[in-house]
Amino acid sequence: MQGTIESTVFAVNKEKNIVLHYHEGAWIEIAHASTGEIYGGNWGLASTNPTTGDLWVYGGKPDEWADYYSGRSADIAVTGDAVYRVSADGNGLFSTEGYISVAASTELTWDQISDQPTGPIYGGSWGLVSIRRGTGDAFYYHADDNSWERIGDPGNSFAVTADTVYRVPLDNSGLFRYDGHDASWTQISDQPTDQIYGGDWGLVSTRPDSGDAFRFHPDGSWERIGGPGDSFAVTADTVYRLNKNPDGGGVFRYDNNGTSWTQVGPPMHSIVAASWGDVRSVQIPEI
Template sequence: MAPEPSQPAASQDPAAPAKPVPAEQQATPGLRKLAATGSRLYRITANSQVEEYTGTAGSWTTIRREPTDRLITNATTLYATDSGSGNILEYDRAKKTWTVIGGPGADFAATADQLYGVSPDHSAIFEYSGTPGLWHPAGEATDRIFTNATTLYATNTTDRNIQQYERAKKTWTVIGGPGADFAATADRLYGINPDHLGTYEYSGTPGVWYPVRGATDRIFTSGTTLYTTDTTSGKLYEYDRTKKSWTAIGDRLSAFAATKDRLYTVSADRSTIHAYSGTPGTWFPINSPAPDVLPS
């Protein structure tokens, strides 16, 4: 990196329930089969149903029986995409109901207050209005989108530079170059450079990124903390930003999710979901076997 700068830019939206998009046209970078809100953990099982973890090891409650592809979350809300139609639905946990709010999308991501989707052909980004079926254009050709609690980020389809969206002004600013992956805490954005040789933190000034770690395979975040996996050992590391230090806390994994006070991973062989005890190296299983979880 440092994710090196350049630039981004409405069209076919993930709006009202639309026709199914052929599988070969649907991108999967945003695919999530293990996901968490601030207080709840969810998974998609091997038979494509959605389940919620009860908090007791081995105990899960089915909340959606229809085949489901993806889970998208913010701190309070769960969204899912239907396997058949590709439509996106919002879960009302109090009522135990699902509402179709839009059609298929190549990627989805949510801030604390807004849900965004990339059109199936990647030609545009749309913002959900809060009214089922009504989405407003927010950006042009986009590869992937990323969010934290307040901000939307996107990589464009031409040079893959990363851009930040200022919702009040409806403007985009290029803040860095291409990256193998990006992830954000509540107030920090991180990226891996394209060759995976380093992890960088965005300074807040476009084009200025600071190195925080060397060779990195994948990055994950909770609301407050950055986590990475090592390219050689596959171990999971936690970043202490105050001390600028890294601590190995877990073994190789295939998926990751975080509530406000707990980390969860799926083992590399996808056989078990583990919860982190808070002590490096100590994790306890909360269910086995795990759902058919794809890498996040």
């Protein structure tokens, strides 16, 4: 893990008992345990235990995982510099930038950053966006002074990229980009929009009728890049598509050319994008 930072894709196998890391053209098994969901960002990779809900963080080597929180969380998000969790009852939001090290007795500190009723949270390199339960309003977290700013109205889906956040309205009638101030948003598409996926490479959206995937370019144009997928994961340099169909399904990497994709793996349960390398140092105590 010295000297490089790799933005790549991680996956949970169909049986949900192995976590895998896609590295230099091969899949590396990094956990052999029953797994719920995985969450990724430039800070790293987190996963949950499906029975207890415990939150674990990947230490960078196969089977190196640290127990970051014991118990269930209503939602989890990873940004470029921290991991966030919503309390199980949805009435609190917590963050940590710490890393478990030194001794097994080391306790990780979670800081409460909100006591408001919280719905889904969305993370990316730009930061954290939280949806207020009840109103559906979107709030941006200013980590530098621990303050919150209301930035917009409710939406069906949000996605955070390297420089802003995007919102699909409640009626799925288009797509909006946050302007970076107040509660101002600019409509960037009037086409029906289903799901959106963000990362440092940019924004990918899907159409509800065809399921086709489209990439949004900085000049404001849209490009159809492929057909339907069960989910997508956006890294720093491309996007990956998951097709769960056992007949012809798998994990595919976009070739950054037209609608060309290359299959890089078999069908999986889920995929996420996350960074791996010198992003931090999680030292797992010997037991």
